[in-house]
Every structure is written in C-alpha cells, then in structure tokens.
Amino acid sequence: MPLLHIENITRSFGSTRALAGADFSMERGEIVALMGANGAGKSTLVKILSGVLPADGGMVSLDGRAFAPRSPAEAARAGVVTVHQSTDLVGAAGLTVADALLLNRFADRSTPFFVSRAGIRRAAQAMLDAAGFSLPLDRDFGDLASADRQLVAIARALANRADLLILDEPTASLSGEESRRLFDILLRLRQKGLAILYISHRTADLEAIADRALVMRGGRVVGTFSRPIDFSSAIETMIGRRLDAARPDARPATGPVIFEMHNARLLPTGAPFDLSLHEGEVVAVTGVLGAGKSRLLQAIFGVAALAGGQMFLDGRPYRPKRPAGAIAAGVAMAAEDRHRSSLMPPAWPGNSLSATISLPHLAKWYPHGFLVGGRERREAEQAITRLGIKAAGPLASVWSLSGGNQQKAVIARWEAEPSRLLLLDEPFQGVDVGARHDIIRAIRARSDRATLIATSDPEEAYEVADRILVIDRHVLRPAADGAALSSAIQGISA
Template identity: 80%
Template sequence: MPLLTIENLTHSFGASRALAGAGLAIERGEIVALMGANGAGKSTLVKILSGVIAADSGTINLSGRAFKPRNPSDASRAGIVTVHQSTDLIGAPRLTVADALMLNRFADRSTRFFVSRRGVRRDAQAMLNAANISLPLDRDFGDLSAADRQLVAIARALAHRAELLILDEPTASLSLQESRQLFDVLLRLRGEGLAILYISHRTADIEAIADRAVVMRGGCVVGAFARPIDFSAAIETMIGRKLDVAQANARQATGPIVLGLRDARLLPTSEPFNLTLRQGEVVAITGVLGAGKSRLLSAIFGVGRLSDGEMFLDSKPHLPRSPADAIAAGIAMAAEDRHSSSLMPPAWPGNSLAATISLPHLARWYPRGLLLGGREEYEAEQAIRRLGIKATGPLASVWTLSGGNQQKAVIARWEAEPSRLLLLDEPFQGVDVGARRDIIEAIRSRTDRAMLIATSDPEEAYEVADRILVMDRHTLRPASGSAAANTVIQGIST
C-alpha cells in the first residue's frame, strides 16, 4: 500500500481552478520529483498536503487512513512536514542552532515552563543525531549558510517523526557543493524509508536523486517518468506540445553582430560566459528569479556593471556609465516593473499615452524645449494602429488602459525611434493572451535590430524567440531545439 494516495483532488480560488482532479501516489522510501510550469497546481497541492488550505473535493489517504489536515500542525502530527524554499522563518540572527532546532517546542503549550540551557542543547543534539546531521549547536543561526539552514529545517522535520518530507526548491540558493551535501542527506533518509516529494526546476537535481518525476499541467497530473527520466518527453508533457513545434518560427540570423560579450561575469564568483546577438535575431533568456537575467540586461543598459569581461556594440567597446549612455549608443530597454520604471504616476502631468511614448525622446524631438508640431500625438496614433492599443486616443491616460495595453505603450516608446538593440525584461508580465500575441508579432516583425528578452516562462520564450538561453546561477547555458529539454526547465519557477 502506498504511503500517500491522492485521488480527484480539486480546489478553486474564486473563478480560477487551481486543481482539477489531481491524483498522485507516493511509496515509502521513494523520492518523487514534482515538475510543472507556473500555474500548474504544484503550490496548491503542497498547501493542501501541508494543511494551509483545504481541498474542495477529492480524497487523501495517508498510511491507509483519511487525511484532512485543518492546519500545518495537524499535517505535521500526522507525519507530513514541508520545508519551504525560504528558511528565514526557521530561525533568526542571535539565536543559536540549538535554539532554532527547539523553536517548535518552545511554542508548544504542553512544554514545561522552565527550560535549561543544558536541556536545550541535549535535546537539540538528539535531533541532529537522529537525522545524522553535524552542526555546531552554539553557532549563530544568522551565520549559517543556506545549506546548513536547510539541514536545520530537515532535522526539525524529522523530530516530528515525519513520514513524508516535502521540499520546495531546496537548492535555489545553494552552491553545487552545498547541493551535493543536501543530496547525500536526502538519499540516506530515503534509504531509511522516508518518502520525499521534491519540487524543483533543475534537471540536475531531479536526475541526481529522484526515483521518478511527476508532471503537472492545468491542475492535473498529466505524466510520470521513471528513471532514467526522459526530460525531452517530460518538458513536452509539461508545456503540452512538441519542442520543435514550439520553435517553428525560429529564424537563422545572418546579419551583422550587434552585441557581443566575451568572458563576462555578472558576479565575481559566477562562471564566465560569452554571448553574441545578430541583427534581426530575437534571443530569449529564461531562468528562475534571482538567476541573473535582470542583472545582465541592467549591465547592458548602464544601470549596473559587469563584474568582469568585455562588452561590444557593433564591434566597438560598450561600457555605458548610465542609461543615457546606452540610449545614445542605440540601446533601448523596457524594465520588468513598468509601473515604477516606465509610467508616470497617475496624478502627474504627462501620464497620457502620447507623453508615455515620447518621454525618453523629448530632447531629440523638441531640442529647444518647445512641444510643437504634434510629434507626440502622431507617434501615439501610429502606435494605436500598429500595435492594436485599445485607447480612446493619444491623450488617454495610460492608467485607464489594461495591463496588456500599458505594456504595448511601453513597447511603442522604443518603436518610435531606431535602435540597434532592444532589451525587454519580463515583457509579458500581467499581459493577457491577445495582447501577448500582438506584442510578439510586433517584436518579430522588426529585422533592423537585435532583441534580447528576459522571461521566467519558458513557454513565452519558445513563442517569441529564435534562440533560447537559460541563465542559471548568473551564467548562460544554451537551450535550443530538443536539447533544451535538459536545461529549459530551469526557467520554470514554482
């Protein structure tokens, strides 16, 4: 009999259905990797198992008994413990490792009122011994590495006599060596009969420790893959189409090189990488939050700097000291948060569609400071027609537009003047399907420049790009064609 059996689990948030009949079984002594894109239902499933929310319908059985946790404490007492990606709540600076290990007991009302330091150390050491984990009890929790904090969380989980351990992106902030240390602990625990549900975007993690991978899409489990895991098939199951079909519109760029990076490092400790973009080429970079995508675009646009390496624009050294330098060199950028970086506040003058488009071009369009000739309104009218912006006219406030039409206005800003390189950071964030299609069509219609797009959604990357790269731990790795299956999952955040 499986340790955990889930059948026909459903849950909705208002009109949005997060789980639509999910089913899953996990055996004792098994590591199951859970894969899926944003919105697939992974987080909702974990919240139900953890007692954070209740299922609308369906059944969960744990060790042959009905399992309906009302809160995380219920789940923990039943034997299901979740270790989240962020370990900040496990302890705090100025607490010792022993204190962090014992926090749950301190909060337990059944615990005796007076506790001794010797007793705390004794019980904390027993928790570490039971998990076969070695950590200094008197060390400040705030000084621990991310990997050691994960080990503290696991030791606490096992102290609850966990039968199922759920790990949510445990290696997101770990180095390779720290990840291997964690894997050693997990593999040993699996050998002792513990079941582990491992949520990860990293194929290297899944390949290293998972007995099988389960894929979610649209609130359902749509595929399962035993070792050796066929990641090409897993990714195709996850996105619901063939990888080669997703890239049917890819073009082979033959134009001159616009941007070149040689031995570039985003951080002093990150691996160097090279990058080349040609005129007419659309390149997408996908990767998880914090992987370095925005940092790279910011360095190219003069907001930040490379830690090391060389950068060239049209074969000339490119070292922008500010965005003004980058714009003067022919580089345009739409940043991730359009509300704070690209749109004037609602109460300020200049929040119209026309003014939004003209903002970075005022000095060129009106060199004497006189707003004459109607250039702003003309460009706004062109943008409304070209991009299908739904607005009452050029003078409509951008704050009356939908998110997709606001993003079109930001794109239109950089369509109004020639440029050599367009940088787009999460251009489809908060954009509906129709607006996304219009933006993609506008992006791919231009062949007079190169375009570099950062997106955390690999489906968006496949839809818009000629070539895809994955950024992992501040370095770039190729992910084109069917070979993308081994790396593109790194671009999927939970």
C-alpha cells in the same frame, strides 16, 4: 497500505479550477517526482498537503488516517514537512543563520525561555552537520544568497522528524556540487523509510533520484512513469504536445553593436575581459554558482560598480550609478529572485498583473501624476495574449498566478517599453518546459535590442542563445560551438 493516499481532490479559486480530481499514492522509502506545467495544479496540491489551503472535496489519508491539516505547523506535527521554492519566510534580515535554523524551536513552548548564544550555535551546527551543509552561522540571514537561503530551509526541514518530505524546486538556486550533496542526503533518508515528494522542472534532478514520476495536467494526474523514466514522453504528456527541437538556429551577429565592455573587471583582483552584444542577438552567460553571473548583470544595470574598465551603449560611454539611470538609458533587467525584486508584496496595493507590468513605467506613462487604468489594462491584455499568461484577467493578483506565469509577467514588464539591452538573471528558475518555450519565443522575437541572459543551467543556455559565454572566477570566456562548447558545459555541470 500506502503512506499517503490522495483520492479525487478538488480545489477551485472562483471560476478557476486548480485541482479537478487528483489521485495518487506514495509508499514509505520512495522518492516520487511530481511534474507538470505551471498552472497544472502542483502548487495547489502541495498547499493542501502542507496545511496552507483546505481542499474543496476528495480525501487525503496519511498512514491510514484522515489527513486535513489546518496549518503548516499542524501538518509538520503529523509528519509532513514542506520546503517551498521561495525562501522569504525562512528567515529575515537581522537574524543570524543560526537563529534562522532554530526558528521553529524558538516558537515551541517547550523550549526554555532563556537560551545561550553558545547553545544556539551548537544546536544549529548539529543541524547543518546532519544535513551535510556548511554555512556561516553568525552571518546575517538577510545577506545570504538565494542558494544559501535554500540550504537553511532544507536543513531546518530535515531536522524535523517527518514521514513525508515535500521539496518544491530545491535545487533551483544550488550549484552542481550542492545539488549532489543534497541528493546523497535524500537517498540516505529514503533508505531510512522517508517518503519524498520532489517537485522540479530539471529532468537531471529527477533522473538522479526519482523512483517514479507523476505528471499533472489540468488539475489531474494524467501519467505515471516508472524508473528508468522516459522524460521525453513525460514532458510531452505534461505539455500535451510533441517537443520541438530544443536548440534554436543560431543567428549570426550581423546587427550593429549595442553594448560593449572594454578591459572590464568585476573584482579588483580579476582578469580583464571584453564583451560585445549586437542588435537582435541573444547571448547567454553560464557558469557555476558564485562565478560572477549576477555580478556581471548588476554592474551593467548600475546595482554594483565595475572594478575597472569601460562600458559603451550605442557607441556612447555608459556608466550608470543606479538602476534608474540604466532604465533611462534603455537598459532593463529582471533580477534572479522575482519574489524579492520584481513583485509587490501580496498585502500591498498594486499587486495586480497590470500594475506589475506598469510599475517601472509610471513616471513615463503618467508624467502629471494622474493614473489612467486604461493603458495598464491594455498592456496587460496584450501580454496575456503575446506570452500566453494564464490569468483571470489584467486585474488578477500576480500572486494568484503560478511561478511560470509570474515570470512571464516580469518579462512582460520590460516588453511594454522599448529597450536597447535586456538583462535576465536566471529567467527560467522554477519555470516549466511549456512556459520556458513561451518565454524563449518572446525573447527571440525581438530584433530591436540585445539580450544578455545569466543562467546556471547550460541546457537552458544552449536552448535560448545565439551565442554562449562561460564565466569563471568573474572572468568571461567564449564557448565556441561543437567540442569547445560541449567541454565547457561538461565542466560547468561537473
């Protein structure tokens, strides 16, 4: 008898059918990869299994019993624990890491009303030790980077006694070393009989741990691939077409220089470096977690200050003190965590696709304060066509879109107005192969600006960029084509 059995599950949102009769089973002690393009139904299926949404039809059984949880807490009590891609609900500013680790226990009525700080730290440290992670227990959760927030979420999930663990893009913000530690933990848990449903767009992750892969398209499971997994065939099944050559033809930097950094230092103790970006050029910066990728983009966008050196935009001195000054000068940026930095909260007005695109341009588009919805709708309609955004229409809530389509909306925001320099921090995080191709095509279609992309995935850098730079200890270094580039990429991936 399988641990989990799903038969003919359906779920619709208005006229949109997210699940159209999905079927599959999982055994104990098995790691199953769930693959699919954004909008294929993966997130909806996970929400049904984790108690966030009910199914419209079909049947789910867990260990031979009907399973239809009405909340994540009920799902967890039944033995199904989910770690979502977004970590916004894992903790909040003002809580320590130890507090965030023990939030579930604080909500348990069996927990004593009075608990000591020392007792909280001991319990939290035991959770981290069991997971194999190292985190500063007394640090404010609000100050943690995305990777550390993800570690808190995973450690807390592993502390639950679960039969089925669902992981949604768990390594999207983790370094190579942290990912390997997580894989070791998951393989040990598998040996103990835990079933793991693993959702990721990174084939390297799936190759490392998956026993088999299920491919979803159009709300159904359309392919099953056993180990050793033929990922080329799996991806072609996922997107419904053959893969094009991944590496674009690198374009020579023949256009005028748009942006320069001279003797720049990101940290007071860091070595100086130079950077030049040409019109029409796409440059990727890659490196290990914490190497300085985000810091570089933040310094250019006016979020963080340079520790030294000069910047020039179109030959003129450029030193923004805040993002508004950067935007006014023609510099745009999509930050790493779109949920925290680019999207209005679900309960707030202005969370539609059209409002998401227009948000930073309101003062320019409506200088007298009178909003006219026509322009917003036109821009959204053009973005839907240009980027292939799968949405019910311009007024659809951006939170109803899949992760890849949300990211397309963020990119469309900065496509709506001309810019001289576009900064993209981890633009493919949680984005499937098909959506990534659409985004890359849109990025490379523009010849009137320079684009600087920060990515922790060398494969993504290789796929999108005309030129690749490696950042190490907050210092930029060129990575030439051929052997030098291969060596740099292997060094980052190791």
